Amino acid sequence: xxxxxxxxxxxxxxxxxxxxxxxxxxxxxxxxxxxxxxxxxxxxxxxxxxxxxxxxxxxxxxxxxxxxxxxxxxxxxxxxxxxxxxxxxxxxxxxxxxxxxxxxxxxxxxxxxxxxxxxxxxxxxxxxxxxxxxxxxxxxxxxxxxxxxxxxxxxxxxxxxxxxxxxxxxxxxxxxxxxxxxxxxxxxxxxxxxxxxxxxxxxxxxxxxxxxxxxxxxxxxxxxxxxxxxxxxxxx
Numbered sequence: 001x002x003x004x005x006x007x008x009x010x011x012x013x014x015x016x017x018x019x020x021x022x023x024x025x026x027x028x029x030x031x032x033x034x035x036x037x038x039x040x041x042x043x044x045x046x047x048x049x050x051x052x053x054x055x056x057x058x059x060x061x062x063x064x065x066x067x068x069x070x071x072x073x074x075x076x077x078x079x080x081x082x083x084x085x086x087x088x089x090x091x092x093x094x095x096x097x098x099x100x101x102x103x104x105x106x107x108x109x110x111x112x113x114x115x116x117x118x119x120x121x122x123x124x125x126x127x128x129x130x131x132x133x134x135x136x137x138x139x140x141x142x143x144x145x146x147x148x149x150x151x152x153x154x155x156x157x158x159x160x161x162x163x164x165x166x167x168x169x170x171x172x173x174x175x176x177x178x179x180x181x182x183x184x185x186x187x188x189x190x191x192x193x194x195x196x197x198x199x200x201x202x203x204x205x206x207x208x209x210x211x212x213x214x215x216x217x218x219x220x221x222x223x224x225x226x227x228x229x230x231x232x233x234x235x236x
Contacts, residue, residue: 006085007115009107010035011097013122014049016229017205021053023123029053031120035089037063037081039074041102046091067102078106082113096124100144100174125231126172129200132210133170135235140170148179150186157190157234164195165236172233180225183232188222191215191234198233201225 010031015023032054040046043064050057065074081088090097090106096119097103110117126142143160147153160171175183187197193216200210201223212233 005082005113005115007082007110007113008034008087009082009110009115009117010087010089011103011107011117011119012089012091013096013120013124014091014094016094016123016125016128016203020123020204023204024053025121028120028122031118032057032089034087035062036087037065038089038091039065039067039078039103039106040091041067041093045093049091067106071105075105075109078109079113082110082115088115096122099124100126100142123204125174125200125203125229128203129198129210129231129233130170130172132200133198133212133233133235135170135196135198135212135233136168137170139167140172143171143173145175146173146183150182153183153186154190157187161191161195161234161236164234168235170233170235172231174231177225177227177229180228180230181222184222184225187232187234188215188218192236193219195234195236198235199223199225200231200233201228203229203231 012028012032013024015021032050043066047059051059065077067074090103092101092103095101098107107117130137130140146156163169164171193214195215196212197215197218198212202208
């Protein structure tokens with residue numbers, strides 16, 4: 001075994017919906033107070049979030065690094081902080097870092113350097129949707145974004161459906177909100193009538209809905225999902 005570093009990395013979850021601070025356990029705030037430096041997906045929203053959960057925080061006392069800017073340079077800064085034994089906070093835009101969100105590269109570095117890593121409990125759209133779908137939670141796959149090209153997207157949907165039939169595996173995927181309606185139409189026109197489709201929208205918000213129906217049932221009326229944060233699950 002390699003010697004454990006004295007550095008700590010806290011993977012800080014953030015609400016999926018602005019104003020849904022109540023979805024975060026109180027121990028997340030205690031962990032935030034221990035961090036000395038921040039690596040974030042979006043500095044402006046990260047500052048706003050931290051000020052919201054900890055009003056006494058003095059934002060300018062911290063060093064800020066944006067994950068996607070000059071990534072090689074960011075990685076070097078990250079490594080140096082670990083060598084110095086710093087307590088680092090990693091914050092994505094919404095949800096949990098490294099789970100359909102940025103951050104996994106830095107976590108990988110932390111693993112290689114034997115830092116102490118703390119994954120904190122918080123809202124993940126993938127898990128929340130799966131929990132409420134009524135679909136198989138023992139075997140599932142998350143595919144991120146499907147192809148943008150309509151032909152390739154339908155081909156992929158066919159593959160996912162066949163895999164679900166073969167292994168009774170729940171297939172989970174997302175889309176850029178302004179393309180939700182196009183994806184939904186392709187799902188309904190491509191999948192078998194008895195395949196189940198779950199649509200989870202606006203999770204943790206006041207308008208949250210998670211509905212599972214067969215494709216045949218969805219054909220009676222499709223919801224308008226244009227620019228609505230959504231996650232899709234199919235099961236055959």
